[in-house]
Structure formats: structure tokens, C-alpha cells
Amino acid sequence: DVKVTQSSRYLVKRTGEKVFLECVQDMDHENMFWYRQDPGLGLRLIYFSYDVKMKEKGDIPEGYSVSREKKERFSLILESASTNQTSMYLCASRTSGRANEQFFGPGTRLTVL
Amino acid sequence: AQSVAQPEDQVNVAEGNPLTVKCTYSVSGNPYLFWYVQYPNRGLQFLLKYITGDNLVKGSYGFEAEFNKSQTSFHLKKPSALVSDSALYFCAVRDRAGNNRKLIWGLGTSLAVNP
Numbered sequence: 001d002v003k004v005t006q007s008s009r010y011l012v013k014r015t016g017e018k019v020f021l022e023c024v025q026d027m028d029h030e031n032m033f034w035y036r037q038d039p040g041l042g043l044r045l046i047y048f049s050y051d052v053k054m055k056e057k058g059d060i061p062e063g064y065s066v067s068r069e070k071k072e073r074f075s076l077i078l079e080s081a082s083t084n085q086t087s088m089y090l091c092a093s094r095t096s097g098r099a100n101e102q103f104f105g106p107g108t109r110l111t112v113l
Numbered sequence: 114a115q116s117v118a119q120p121e122d123q124v125n126v127a128e129g130n131p132l133t134v135k136c137t138y139s140v141s142g143n144p145y146l147f148w149y150v151q152y153p154n155r156g157l158q159f160l161l162k163y164i165t166g167d168n169l170v171k172g173s174y175g176f177e178a179e180f181n182k183s184q185t186s187f188h189l190k191k192p193s194a195l196v197s198d199s200a201l202y203f204c205a206v207r208d209r210a211g212n213n214r215k216l217i218w219g220l221g222t223s224l225a226v227n228p
């Protein structure tokens with residue numbers, strides 16, 4: 001089974017802190033994604049990566065950056081956390097091929113105080 | 114603009130009754146179509162997808178979905194609902210051509226199955 005793990009289930013940070021969210025997948029998938037999920041807004045794509053060191057902006061990249069130094073790991077970085085970044089963050093991975101489904105991690109619920 | 118609509122924020126159904134969760138889309142061509150489910154306090158799980166062929170697609174946990182090209186719909190169905198089916202359901206589509214690497218997601222439908 002594909003396994004996507006995220007470093008924390010719950011995280012509490014203070015405004016202005018730099019926050020790292022880590023995601024690791026064990027199935028050699030080329031593509032990895034970071035979403036945030038908010039009530040009534042569904043899933044919104046922040047960034048994705050289709051190869052090591054490659055990244056592409058999603059729909060809401062402002063205030064976020066990403067890093068993909070190894071194929072299995074995709075990190076989301078909040079350079080200076082703000083209260084409006086309080087959310088559920090979901091990582092996903094997918095092998096190449098437009099018809100292939102995404103596999104999701106359990107999510108990180110981030111609260112910024 | 115490409116979009117996916119799930120017209121119902123919430124669907125309530127009695128256990129044992131059939132259920133339908135609706136999805137319509139506006140995407141050029143014949144897209145790939147997906148359903149995902151999110152059980153409480155868990156990540157999303159893939160449920161089923163339509164690629165080509167038979168318009169009725171069968172997936173996990175007894176769910177199926179019917180692709181209707183003329184109505185641009187991909188409704189999720191189950192003949193007999195279980196309380197354990199209570200979850201948040203997302204429809205997503207992806208076009209077959211072009212440079213778009215992203216899925217387009219609906220906003221989700223919360224399904225409540227009452228005992």
C-alpha cells in the first residue's frame with residue numbers, strides 16, 4: 001500500500017514563526033502536492049512538484065514556499081506564519097499519468113496564535 | 114473557466130436507503146473523473162474514477178458512479194447506505210490534454226446516514 005506520512009497531526013505556532021511541514025511518500029511517486037482544507041472552501045492547491053527540485057505554484061501560493069530535495073520528501077514552509085494560515089494541511093502524491101489518483105497523508109492541523 | 118460543482122452541501126439519508134451525491138463539471142473535452150472520501154479526522158481516500166468505457170464505474174465500499182456525457186455529470190451512488198458511509202465526499206476532474214497538471218476539485222458534500 002502507498003503510504004504518505006506527515007510529520008505532525010497537530011501543530012500550534014505563534015504569529016511570525018517560521019513553520020515547516022514535512023511530507024514523505026514511500027512509493028517513488030514523481031508528483032507531490034500540498035493543499036489546505038478549510039470549511040466551505042474545499043481543497044485548495046498551494047504548490048506541487050513533478051520532479052526533484054521542480055515546483056509549480058498552485059492556486060494560493062502566497063505566504064508559502066516549498067522544497068523538494070529528494071524524491072520522497074516534499075516540505076511546505078510558512079516563512080512568517082499568520083493567523084489566516086490556520087488550517088488543515090494535506091499532502092498528496094501521485095505517479096505520472098493523468099488518469100492516476102492521488103494518495104493523501106492524514107493531514108496536519110495547524111493553529112497559528 | 115474549468116469548474117466542478119457539488120450542488121448539495123449536505124445530504125441526509127436513512128440507513129438502508131439508496132444514496133446519491135451529485136457532481137457536475139465544466140471542463141473541455143472528456144475529462145478523467147474522480148471521487149474521494151474523507152472520513153472524520155482522517156485524510157482523503159480515493160474511491161473510484163472514470164477513464165473510459167462503461168459509463169457505470171464501480172469502486173470501493175460498494176460505491177459506484179455514473180458518467181453522463183450529455184449532462185456533464187458524474188454522480189456517486191450506493192444502493193443501500195450504511196451509517197459508516199457518513200463522511201465528506203469530493204468530486205474532482207482532470208482534463209486529458211494540455212499542460213494542466215492539476216485536479217479541479219468540488220467543494221465537497223457532507224453525507225449523513227441516519228440509523
